[in-house]
Amino acid sequence: MSLSELIQLSLGNLVRQAFTLFAGASRSREFVALDVLADQDGLSQQDLSERLGLNRTLMVRLIDTLEEAGHVTRTRNPLNRRSYVLRLTDSGHQALGEMRKAAAAHDAQVTAVLTPDERRRLNELLGTLLPEPSPLQSTEHLVSQAHYRLRRLGDALLAGTGLRTRHFGPLAGLDALAPCPQQQLARYLRITEPAAAEVVEELVQAGLVVRGRDPHDRRRYALELTDLGRERLKELSEVQVTLQAQVRELLGGPEAERELRELLRKLVG
Numbered sequence: 001m002s003l004s005e006l007i008q009l010s011l012g013n014l015v016r017q018a019f020t021l022f023a024g025a026s027r028s029r030e031f032v033a034l035d036v037l038a039d040q041d042g043l044s045q046q047d048l049s050e051r052l053g054l055n056r057t058l059m060v061r062l063i064d065t066l067e068e069a070g071h072v073t074r075t076r077n078p079l080n081r082r083s084y085v086l087r088l089t090d091s092g093h094q095a096l097g098e099m100r101k102a103a104a105a106h107d108a109q110v111t112a113v114l115t116p117d118e119r120r121r122l123n124e125l126l127g128t129l130l131p132e133p134s135p136l137q138s139t140e141h142l143v144s145q146a147h148y149r150l151r152r153l154g155d156a157l158l159a160g161t162g163l164r165t166r167h168f169g170p171l172a173g174l175d176a177l178a179p180c181p182q183q184q185l186a187r188y189l190r191i192t193e194p195a196a197a198e199v200v201e202e203l204v205q206a207g208l209v210v211r212g213r214d215p216h217d218r219r220r221y222a223l224e225l226t227d228l229g230r231e232r233l234k235e236l237s238e239v240q241v242t243l244q245a246q247v248r249e250l251l252g253g254p255e256a257e258r259e260l261r262e263l264l265r266k267l268v269g
Contacts, residue, residue, distance in 0.1 A: 001237070029062055052148050178223060
């Protein structure tokens, strides 16, 4: 089975779709970041980046936004001058409270397709994917935290390879579509073109993707996998299979996995 097929069939893909449904906007990233800092004030910027599964560029941009809004302070870590410590300000706590109210209203709107019992069961199953009980029980929050947890599990399996979980989709997409323009890849992944450009640049720098001329339009570039990129597909497929097995174990077996799949499919349509 190809990497693209494995991803399409994975529970992680359904969680990602639910995350996009709830939290695809940068404003939702701000909410999750503030929520994590409220629960564990004084995290380093790197620790928060790992908790949220965001690369360095996106994390710097996010913290810049929160700092400019007066919601977060960023100071040098006295124990490690090369890192920053993040803390919520009074304004940050106030903004988080307002975001929680808005999130609750959005949560109710998005989950209206589920019965109360289905929503309760969905939250229970999502909670089993988290390393510790969550203080917030909104479906949006649990979906976000489950999404980030699965990304961290995938990143741990990829340790030492130079790849991250966020590279699964683009490499699988190029395996199915290449040669293709960057815009087509962005549509396939259901992400913005700037986000696609950022991850593509990472893959180009890693020597896994090359920009060539589009055979259908010589005025624009088309993306293709390099020989090294194609070699890595098998390795990534094996990691994807292992990740799915880990998720099944966290849930307690195939029956719970099947139940969560059905609930997520109903949620995302």
